[in-house]
Amino acid sequence: MPDDNDTLLDVRDLKTHFFTDEGVVKAVDGVNLSLKRGQTLCVVGESGCGKSVTARSILRIVPAPGRIVSGEISFRGRHGDRIDLARMNPRGRDIRNIRGREISMIFQEPMSSLSPVHTIGSQLMEAILLHLPVSKGEARKRAVSLLDLVGIPRASEQLDAYSFELSGGMRQRAMIAIALACEPQLLIADEPTTALDVTTQANILDLIRELQEDSGMSVLFITHDLSVVAEIADEVVVMYLGRDVESGDVDTIFHNPKHPYTRALLQSIPRYDSLAGERLYSLKGTVPHPFSRPAGCPFHPRCDDVIAGQCNTNDPQRYSISAGHSVRCLLYAAEENRSVVDTPA
């Protein structure tokens, strides 16, 4: 396991299952990711692939009846100590000192994640007063400068505004201000631009990038939009049915993708240089219901390169293609000198 000082977050073989009355939903079933300081890691996948549950597992805010079954979430704290978030009591004092202070999160729908009955200012100051030893007056000053930082005009007036008085883009900026209130080391952004128009989305992505350059924080960015990934990611993890099917740096993922699923996703984006009337590549079938996960490789029923007799029985491990590029696919198991990325049992 990489224990260099650069790695801020290292998730190993994370499994988060939901124990419902109808059965167990393996929402996250073996995810590995590693995020360096100052970098942006994008987790990309279609709805139901477990990307949001992965993010929530890190902050330990997985709703019941879900819980982390196994795995390790190693996080390097402010004082250089390594802590395993997966072992923490989700209601305990320790994790609450991390939430909002060391790791913050912004969500897709700023309207439903901001309180409609508190002003933007009071929500911002709440976060500051909870974690930092400052007076109310200082907290207010800090709140104004935060709103200023995220580009909200007339910051001192907007402190007393309610969330419904702001436009979608401004609300998302206010959310980011709250998330940044205590200068976290890690910002988890769960589809923060999905509900926004393209022009607003471009502004928010620029904002996140600028803030990151200034503060050196790391960003874990959850999205389904591959174009957004191309825009902001350093590293990418592609997920399918709770698994990390492929991970690598952004250029490798877009220009040398190995997993059939990654390739299919990339080919189904409408491209500007496509010929008129050209058909898009489309994956056959749909994502299976979580109760009927296919045996073997979960992607094999939809895969064009399926190896009969193997993919439907053997569960692929993570095979290393090159440094930092690994793929879970049996197509790459047979090739010589292929080392298996070790995963603790």
Add this chain to the structure above:
Amino acid sequence: MDFEINPPSESSRPLLEVRNLHMRFPIKRGMFRRTVGFVKAVNDVSFSIRLGETLSLVGESGCGKTTTGRCIVRVYSPSAGSIQYQADEGESVDLAQLDSRALRPYRRQIRMIFQDPFSSLNPRLPILQIVGESLKVHGIASGSELEDRVALLLERVGLRPEYIRRYPHAFSGGERQRIGIARALALNPKLIVADEAVSALDVSVQAQILNLMQDLQEEFNLTYLFIAHDLSVVEHISHRVAVMYVGKIVELASTDALFSKPLHPYTEALLSAVPKPDPRLRNSGARIRLEGEVADPSNPPSGCYFHPRCPYAQDRCRHEEPAAREIRHDHWVACHFAEELELRGFEAIGSSPRMGQAR
């Protein structure tokens, strides 16, 4: 504003011709609900759709694209303007003037597909009734004949006919959107208004639905009014594109012309904001950052509605509203300086290797 695009060479007559369409919603205040103003959701919009083509309406939320679509299917009664529809018998009718009884025959020919496949299907009805309802209402089929027709429709949109008695909850988002398409197809329509029909879908499912819509267009010579905000989808599916801003069409052109040589600063800004699906093209052109917010349609700015956010705005833009002009053949734009400005279109990215195919 007049977006009459109807050169005799392209097609004899358009299927639908919208002229000076207005849709105002009153703002009511106080105890007696007095009308204190109007939201001009659609403000003097004109365009035409030719038989068999796909025209897209694009713009940011609140620009009036959905309201325009709903006026055409007559969910709303337009405040002013005309919607000339070319009926079967060669005569043309103004849909804006018809009452609900007179509209009935045309409701069969103009159908709608909605954005959210979860809220647009009644959860208490089986697929047979959802898809077959319109056939029944219009007295076209009933009983076992109805079942056969619905089964055929399901098959055509790529669903198993055995699903006919299932309820919507048993289907995924993409399958529900197929059901919505089958429902729209049931009465052999000529024009389909697709309001953000693929926006809620995952990219792989989106590709399936876009392909299906293109196949159906070829097979049945359908005409689409495609309302969307995702410009890469619009580029893929449309023949012509109209860009809307605060209730007005600011630019209308063929897809190629609009994406490669936009003439309106707003179009340029929209195009530059679209993230490109290739990390090597990151920062490949300075993005145009629009300052401020979309104007309030109940209290729009003077002159050109876009001038407070326009990087090229001059004094004239503040006072004089630009009229729509045909600057190039079939390329209409409402901007005073369209001839002078050198605007950037989408960079040609055809040179980069096609992604996803290398192994």
